[in-house]
Amino acid sequence: MTAAPGQPARSVLACGEVRTCLLPSFQALDGRAAAQLLRLRADVHVRVSERPTTYVLSPEILTGVDCRLPTSNGSKVRAVGTVAARAALTEGRLLQSTAYFSLPAAGPDLRRPWGQYLVRPGLVEPFGKLPQQATAEGVLRGAGRGELDLGMIAEGLLSQLRRHALLDRGKPFKSSPTKLRWVARRTPEGERASLVNFTVAEGGLRTMELRLPEHIPAASAAGICEDLALHDWLLTSVQHMLDNSRLGAADGPSVVKALHPIVVHLLHLWMPRAHVDPALGHLWDVLEEKPGFSRQWENLSRRIRDRLALQAVAMPQQARSAQAEGRNPNHIQTGDKT
Amino acid sequence: MLIFAASDKGGTGRSVTSANLAYHRALAGDDVCYLDFDFGSPTAAAVFDVGDARQDTEDRGLHAYLIGEVSEPARIDVWSETEHQVLRFPPPGCGRLVLMPGDVSGGEFATGEENLRRCVDLLMTLYYEFDLVVVDLSAGRSYAVDMVLEATAQPEMSEVTARWLVFHRWTRQHVGAAASLVFGKRGIVAGGVDRGHDEEALRNSIRFVRAAVPDPESPLWSQVSPTQSAWMRKTDGDLKQLASNHGIGYSQVLGSVPLEPVLQWREQLITDEDVLDSQIANEATWQALNQLAGRLTDDKYWEPA
Amino acid sequence: MTEAVFQETTAEPRTQAVPLAHLSLELGHLYMEDFEAGPKRLGEHFAEVRIWVDAVRASAARRSKRPRISTCFLIDDYFTRFSTPAELIPMVLKEAEKAGLVIDYLARESACAVADRVELAESVMHRLVESPPPGSYGSRPPVSRTGWLANGQRTPTMPAPALGGRAKGWEPPQETAARNHSIFMDVELWSEKDGRRLWSCPFLAAVWQLARLGLLRHLGQPVLMPREWQGGDFPPDWDRLDPLVKLTDTKAPFSAYRTCTLMPNRFLAVEDAVRLVLDQIDVDAGALQQVAERSAAEGMPVPAAVAQRATYVFYEEPGGSSEAGET
Numbered sequence: 002m003t004a005a006p007g008q009p010a011r012s013v014l015a016c017g018e019v020r021t022c023l024l025p026s027f028q029a030l031d032g033r034a035a036a037q038l039l040r041l042r043a044d045v046h047v048r049v050s051e052r053p054t055t056y057v058l059s060p061e062i063l064t065g066v067d068c069r070l071p072t073s074n075g076s077k078v079r080a081v082g083t084v085a086a087r088a089a090l091t092e093g094r095l096l097q098s099t100a101y102f103s104l105p106a107a108g109p110d111l112r113r114p115w116g117q118y119l120v121r122p123g124l125v126e127p128f129g130k131l132p133q134q135a136t137a138e139g140v141l142r143g144a145g146r147g148e149l150d151l152g153m154i155a156e157g158l159l160s161q162l163r164r165h166a167l168l169d170r171g172k173p174f175k176s177s178p179t180k181l182r183w184v185a186r187r188t189p190e191g192e193r194a195s196l197v198n199f200t201v202a203e204g205g206l207r208t209m210e211l212r213l214p215e216h217i218p219a220a221s222a223a224g225i226c227e228d229l230a231l232h233d234w235l236l237t238s239v240q241h242m243l244d245n246s247r248l249g250a251a252d253g254p255s256v257v258k259a260l261h262p263i264v265v266h267l268l269h270l271w272m273p274r275a276h277v278d279p280a281l282g283h284l285w286d287v288l289e290e291k292p293g294f295s296r297q298w299e300n301l302s303r304r305i306r307d308r309l310a311l312q313a314v315a316m317p318q319q320a321r322s323a324q325a326e327g328r329n330p331n332h333i334q335t336g337d338k339t
Numbered sequence: 340m341l342i343f344a345a346s347d348k349g350g351t352g353r354s355v356t357s358a359n360l361a362y363h364r365a366l367a368g369d370d371v372c373y374l375d376f377d378f379g380s381p382t383a384a385a386v387f388d389v390g391d392a393r394q395d396t397e398d399r400g401l402h403a404y405l406i407g408e409v410s411e412p413a414r415i416d417v418w419s420e421t422e423h424q425v426l427r428f429p430p431p432g433c434g435r436l437v438l439m440p441g442d443v444s445g446g447e448f449a450t451g452e453e454n455l456r457r458c459v460d461l462l463m464t465l466y467y468e469f470d471l472v473v474v475d476l477s478a479g480r481s482y483a484v485d486m487v488l489e490a491t492a493q494p495e496m497s498e499v500t501a502r503w504l505v506f507h508r509w510t511r512q513h514v515g516a517a518a519s520l521v522f523g524k525r526g527i528v529a530g531g532v533d534r535g536h537d538e539e540a541l542r543n544s545i546r547f548v549r550a551a552v553p554d555p556e557s558p559l560w561s562q563v564s565p566t567q568s569a570w571m572r573k574t575d576g577d578l579k580q581l582a583s584n585h586g587i588g589y590s591q592v593l594g595s596v597p598l599e600p601v602l603q604w605r606e607q608l609i610t611d612e613d614v615l616d617s618q619i620a621n622e623a624t625w626q627a628l629n630q631l632a633g634r635l636t637d638d639k640y641w642e643p644a
Numbered sequence: 645m646t647e648a649v650f651q652e653t654t655a656e657p658r659t660q661a662v663p664l665a666h667l668s669l670e671l672g673h674l675y676m677e678d679f680e681a682g683p684k685r686l687g688e689h690f691a692e693v694r695i696w697v698d699a700v701r702a703s704a705a706r707r708s709k710r711p712r713i714s715t716c717f718l719i720d721d722y723f724t725r726f727s728t729p730a731e732l733i734p735m736v737l738k739e740a741e742k743a744g745l746v747i748d749y750l751a752r753e754s755a756c757a758v759a760d761r762v763e764l765a766e767s768v769m770h771r772l773v774e775s776p777p778p779g780s781y782g783s784r785p786p787v788s789r790t791g792w793l794a795n796g797q798r799t800p801t802m803p804a805p806a807l808g809g810r811a812k813g814w815e816p817p818q819e820t821a822a823r824n825h826s827i828f829m830d831v832e833l834w835s836e837k838d839g840r841r842l843w844s845c846p847f848l849a850a851v852w853q854l855a856r857l858g859l860l861r862h863l864g865q866p867v868l869m870p871r872e873w874q875g876g877d878f879p880p881d882w883d884r885l886d887p888l889v890k891l892t893d894t895k896a897p898f899s900a901y902r903t904c905t906l907m908p909n910r911f912l913a914v915e916d917a918v919r920l921v922l923d924q925i926d927v928d929a930g931a932l933q934q935v936a937e938r939s940a941a942e943g944m945p946v947p948a949a950v951a952q953r954a955t956y957v958f959y960e961e962p963g964g965s966s967e968a969g970e971t
Contacts, residue, residue, distance in 0.1 A: 044767035046657035065776035115775035116949030153410030
């Protein structure tokens with residue numbers, strides 16, 4: 002992405018927040034319904050990709066801001082511009098929204114006509130010099146009152162989508178959303194992008210720091226962060242479901258009932274780097290090395306399959322009768338309502 | 340499932356009892372979220388003994404969220420934040436217990452479309468995330484009551500099961516007032532119908548909880564004179580008749596909580612330790628709370644009368 | 645990004661480019677009252693306009709030795725329907741010719757609302773990104789609900805004072821980009837009548853400016869593209885006239901880097917409102933980039949802000965007709 006001619010819009014920092022949640026619907030959406038859901042603008046294409054997984058990406062919408070930047074050292078920096086927000090739906094099941102913006106090293110000391118900000122979407126200009134380190138830390142810590150609130154923008158988009166009339170608002174199973182805040186420091190062109198830090202914090206919060214060469218658009222950084230957030234959500238949610246007390250000592254149909262949604266809705270979703278800018282795909286490598294995201298997922302999947310296999314062995318009778326029921330279309334169980 | 344806790348007046352033990360119900364369900368393995376919608380006099384932080392965490396979330400509570408000042412209300416994980424010695428070590432197998440505090444400074448506020456929007460969003464988010472969501476509403480026909488009536492009438496919430504508990508004390512005034520809060524001209528049912536609720540469905544989703552009920556048969560009263568004892572029995576009988584006349588008789592009652600000094604004086608969660616080890620609370624209270632907690636989701640108790 | 649072997653067309657949508665002139669010059673905008681005043685009035689308009697057209701051409705010649713200028717004319721068929729294309733258009737063309745003017749492109753105003761079954765005004769409305777007053781940290785004011793757009797903060801509505809609170813006195817509105825003092829403006833974008841939305845004149849005029857600036861796209865495709873007039877009679881019904889008709893064989897495309905609009909000075913307020921709207925539209929980024937790159941390559945880079953690309957000449961209406969035109 003190039004800046005408009007004569008506009009020194011080189012950014013030194015890109016920041017964002019990704020929210021990941023289960024789509025509130027019994028039925029996973031097919032590509033066409035997903036495109037309809039994410040049609041945030043009637044006149045812009047929704048990106049639909051069907052290989053290797055169905056992945057639908059909305060057009061971007063902008064939110065105007067004029068407020069203080071979040072900073073870790075209390076310095077008060079006013080900034081004006083637009084924050085870009087977009088949403089993605091993976092396999093018609095996992096819904097994500099991202100709000101992100103870039104920051105140049107410095108900006109003018111007064112507010113310019115609004116139209117000048119609008120022609121550089123996703124850029125927020127500080128008044129004066131940008132305290133880079135403090136802002137990066139502030140974004141990761143989260144906005145204080147009156148500070149630029151990426152979470153509010155991302156959540157606003159997410160709740161707008163969750164209200165969509167297309168959704169049946171069903172709850173196939175209980176799950177918690179996660180949020181991932183990220184900052185990317187710009188590095189000279191030619192350098193390789195790298196992952197500096199990925200932290201799993203409490204309350205579904207994840208933070209991530211990257212180094213991003215100048216020629217890679219912020220949207221691509223948002224993309225890799227969405228990909229990592231999605232897979233982290235899968236690990237977190239499935240782990241939580243397996244940890245659930247009721248599963249621990251239980252056996253019999255309750256195990257099948259508890260594991261059923263994982264098998265039906267989640268197991269096939271693991272597909273790292275599927276829709277990531279190739280220039281950033283290697284960022285996964287560090288996390289595969291330690292802690293080993295895919296390794297953990299394989300382990301979880303195996304546990305689930307073993308558990309179900311054990312169940313089938315222990316209760317051949319029930320398994321058979323369940324099979325018989327399965328053949329009768331009147332007995333097919335779709336999710337259960339609460 | 341959503342549970343709304345309402346009461347006609349203050350002092351009915353609504354907050355402390357509903358907090359105890361949330362606690363019991365979490366012990367039983369449910370993920371539970373407790374929302375303090377008692378704007379103006381939030382007490383939940385004290386009940387759950389999370390005073391310090393409460394200080395940290397000052398001004399980021401439900402009130403600030405509903406008026407749009409923060410993107411999401413603060414959450415307090417009770418197990419990890421509480422200063423209560425017993426609660427800090429929940430038994431294995433229990434579910435999450437999360438408190439969303441109100442704001443100390445936040446009073447009632449004017450209703451608006453945006454507030455309502457945010458209220459619906461919040462309730463829906465929590466519905467997807469938790470097994471049980473308990474909402475403690477300020478006493479009377481308050482703004483909080485109006486807002487959740489309006490929210491649950493929205494089409495997007497039509498699939499969500501919402502149930503109401505109306506707490507009242509076991510006295511003539513309280514029985515009358517509770518009946519009027521629900522069935523009166525400006526009551527919950529009428530207010531709900533105005534907002535688009537189906538009257539039958541709404542009526543069937545409301546049950547009463549009799550709080551601080553003295554049991555004439557209790558050993559507490561074993562020392563009273565025969566005259567006093569006879570009078571208590573008679574009064575209890577009269578109250579039952581009165582409740583029945585007001586349409587809040589036996590079939591509309593989900594349960595009773597006995598008169599319990601620990602609830603009356605300390606407003607705290609009653610743990611099994613309070614009952615078994617230190618024995619400051621009565622076994623009967625624990626039993627009553629446990630039973631009530633179970634009935635919240637037991638459809639048998641929510642069938643049309 | 646490295647070129648991948650595998651590609652999906654639905655995954656990488658592109659914005660198609662449109663041909664661009666240097667300047668789109670609007671020679672007038674015909675409303676019913678102008679028509680009712682008769683051909684003579686129209687002739688006087690064109691005679692006045694002619695003077696300014698020469699000035700505009702002279703100005704354009706300073707930027708380029710061979711300026712590509714296309715002229716256009718807009719007829720209102722949206723707010724009031726009058727006459728027919730068959731009757732009206734030949735009369736307009738004749739009066740223009742008498743003044744020595746050529747109209748290259750002719751558009752119907754309703755085309756700014758819907759053209760070729762694309763809801764242009766609706767799409768543009770969804771592209772409004774309100775200028776945030778100071779203190780906006782991410783909560784999004786819902787424009788589409790109010791139907792009004794301002795250049796600042798309105799006077800707060802005064803709710804009944806809360807219990808114990810004191811009623812506040814009047815507070816002035818505040819222009820966000822004020823210099824010392826505010827010039828606050830609040831523009832009605834549409835009204836609703838019988839469940840139907842009637843777009844306001846400034847809003848449609850903003851869509852018209854975007855079309856002339858080559859910045860409208862629908863799903864990446866250009867919209868409101870001119871169709872050649874095949875000769876013969878114009879249709880007896882406005883709906884059967886193409887939204888944008890090319891009347892001459894000019895080589896200058898309809899859309900251009902810049903626009904210049906010549907109109908009577910009674911439209912000043914409308915056009916000020918148009919600028920307010922243009923200043924808050926998030927234009928298709930692909931189209932914006934194409935225009936920026938090509939204008940720069942021709943050595944006449946466009947101003948960054950879209951509203952700055954539109955200029956105007958407001959002239960005095962001939963023959964005291966401004967009174968006649970006022971309703």
